[in-house]
Amino acid sequence: GAVVSQHPSWVICKSGTSVKIECRSLDFQATTMFWYRQFPKQSLMLMATSNEGSKATYEQGVEKDKFLINHASLTLSTLTVTSAHPEDSSFYICSARVVTLKSNEQFFGPGTRLTVL
């Protein structure tokens, strides 16, 4: 199946710093990537939809100036958490969408665990 990688897999940073997370589709091109956040023992919550070459679409309640998304190529999307605070500590997961005539699947990256001190 399609492979999606994320880097870094975990990061610890000080409050007030910015953190960039990369999401790559390794063996396919993805015009659409999604960014999710998952708090402990909770479901995945969609943060934003990232379309190659255009501005991301953010879900209600997600600050676009805090969570900067760039989808510069068909294989790379980045999420930058700006001025991170402890409440931003979470598991961030990206996915890439593959649409065919028969299916509409998403392939998830391994996630990035962010801890803000």
Add this chain to the structure above:
Amino acid sequence: GQQVMQIPQYQHVQEGEDFTTYCNSSTTLSNIQWYKQRPGGHPVFLIQLVKSGEVKKQKRLTFQFGEAKKNSSLHITATQTTDVGTYFCAGIGAGSYQLTFGKGTKLSVIP
């Protein structure tokens, strides 16, 4: 907006017992997907159901999509310790492309 409800939230079973998780959408779905997330891992795609009343099997797992395309279930026969994890359903509303996840059912299997 579209909501996907999943029950139960937790399920503890003895190894060998059966397990079922149910998913219900507030709106009609174009398709529903099921994912398994092992502790500390990321969601892994299990299956996609598209047709009304569809039933698909993967070894001990049976997936059903309701006739009205608003509900779905995952049934595991004779659970094993390797089945431990959280099972999420995720639906795509008719005319949409976004996945809306249920809250998941965390399965614990007691050896």
